[in-house]
Amino acid sequence: MSARRRRDGGVVVIGLGRFGCHLASSLTQLGHEVLAVDRNPDRVQKWSPYLDRVVQADSTEEGTLRQLGLADFGRVVVAIGASVEASVLTVLALAELGGPEIWARATSDQHARILESVGARHVIFPEAETGERVAHLIVSRMLDYIEFGDDFAIAKVRVPQSLVGRSLRDLGPIDRYGVMVVGAKLPGQPFRYAAPEMVLAPGSILIVEGSIGQVQAFAALA
Template structure:
């Protein structure tokens, strides 16, 4: 059955190391059909009970990928981290198969350039991105943090004491602090979009957006 023709939710994850297995598990929990591939039989046996389809194959061989039906998937993630050569050759094989979206994990800038050159449309640095995010959380009062590049970030922060009991219209956080409050979670309630008449109770959690420096400074108010 062709995943490309019948269901766009199918995703292939190649390389079941620490990053690959977590990725495959998360995609599966989100309701996606996942085909996981690893060259180690031991790894395949370990993950077979937890994932719907895990197979042993040499992903650097175009023929092996074709036989598994990988060409029928629109999205493939090359999560290989231990071998740069295997990573690059796998991306090259996927390009030859005509896979529309190839995501590839890079371990260095040089590795990233090679991956892009041989056909990867999306190159990711999971270790570097996670390290940078955790660093921001350690040195600030932010509860969570996502950076989008171009000095723009979204953060989850506790409501500052000075903002408790007052509506956002009166507080004007965009004018005073340079951040936009886009969401609020009042105690005992779910997250909701913030409005001008939203009154923040003690213990509320906010979702704010702005520059990295602005969201850090705003979090420091709490």
């Protein structure tokens, strides 16, 4: 693959622990070229049959990263979680390359601040974000949930039985419940974007958006 195509669509994943291997697999399934890097030979051998290219290397060395051609990639994800030192040194080495956009996994707020200070553009907390999301799903009737910050969320919910057979125009969900119905899907049918004349059919799955509390309250109607 050319350097330009790598920059446009290629992604480097450094660290093939539980988070890194799932991320690399998902990116591959989405059609992106993935270069995976890990210093553990057992992990490299394990994932070589499933990913485009897996390399055993010390990611904390700038020269090694340069030899691997990481400067030609547009995005690099540092998924190292077991060693804060290796994570920080890897981000620092990547920053010295001056090329890729750096995403980095953090295990604490202090770790995140250090990563940002040495060059990470995006810092992610996969365990914390997953735990918070699952907690919301456990204690509510939402089927799925994405929080965007500032008390705003999009959720997938079953249509409440009390609302079946009524149109969105008649219901006025924004005025009555504080949520906007984005669309609906019946089993075996394609997703339909919402319109005022849409009638909520039994068995529908709705996509709604609003504040976290309002979305949860609407889901509870089911």
